[in-house]
Amino acid sequence: MSDGRLAIIGGTGLTRLKDLEITHRQVMHTPYGEPSGPLTFGQYHGHEVIFLPRHGAQHTIPPHQVNYRANIWALRDAGVETVLAIAAVGGITEQMAPGVIAVPDQIIDYTWSRFHTFFEGDDMGGVTHVDMTFPYHEDLRQALIQASRELELGAVxxxxxxATQGPRLETAAEIDRLERDGCDLVGMTGMPETALARELDLRYACCAVVANWAAGRSDGIITMEEIGRNLETGMARVKQLLPMVIERCRVS
Known part of the structure; x- marks a missing residue:
């Protein structure tokens, strides 16, 4: 996985990458509009990376209004071939407790009304289908998993x-439905980001941080204070993980 540039997409709780020695920022323009912000180029623990905060530098873009197509297209245009996507999620099943890091291997899309493909318009020249049997790049998933094992972070x-629409959180009945469907985690940004990365043939994997129990999986309501505390714990683990994962990507 050493060819091409590596990008990190930061989610809630990771709007900037500490320890990134910034070399420059670049404003990108795409056929699909503007991405969430300028791409930040720099050296991270001795490796070149590009950082893009999914929700904008000040966390002002809600999940249903993120320009996913512009974000993924801009990264590809910048020479990115590998994408580590960091995401805050809710935990549905027992092992997905707040503060846990998870490396999902499957995704179900419950979103609607989002621009979810590059394959549209009059100049396509035919119908295009992209295989999504295994939505995440397995080598990149294994890099996350092996680094977590070595650091004893206990990642699931x-x-x-x-992937739900947002920006509201789900009802307890909706979470019950998701669990019946086989879901372990719930978030609002996994789609169409994952599918768009596949359409552009980018190596893409998700590192999810469980910020809270999903609705109905704990006593009481979900509060932003609870989410903030758990994200602080989980993102500290992510920041331990990233340098080792990037190293593995560059030497494998």
């Missing part, structure tokens, strides 16, 4: 991510 090594 598989699971199904339910």
């Amino acid at each position: 090594e598989q699971g199904t991510y339910a």
Whole structure:
């Protein structure tokens, strides 16, 4: 996986990458509009990376209004071939407790009305289908898993991510439905980001941080204070993980 540039897409709780020695920022323009912000280029623990905060530098873009097509296209245009996507999620099943890191291997899309493909318009020249049997790049998933094992971070090594529309949180009945469907995690940004990366043939994997129990999986309501505390714990683990994962990507 050493060819091409590596990008990190930061989610809630990771709007900037500490320890990134910034060399420059680049404003990108795409056929699909503007991405969430300029791409930040720099050296991270001795390796070149590009960082893009999914929700904008000030976390002002809600999940249903992220320009996923512009984000993925801009990264590809910048020479990126590998994408580590960091995402805050809710935990549905027992092992997905707040503060846990998870590396999902499957995803179910419950979103609607989002621009979800590059394959549209009058100049396509035919119908295009992209295989999504295994939505995440397995070598990149294994880099996350092996780094977590070496650091003893206790990451959950598989699971199904339910991508919901947002920006509201789900009802308890909706979470019950997601669990019946086989979902372990719930988030709002996994789709169409995952599918768009596949359409552009990017190596893409998700590192999910469980920020809270999903609705109905704990006593009481979900609060932003609870989410903030758990994200602080989980993102500290992600920041331990990233340098080792990037190293593995560059030498494998």
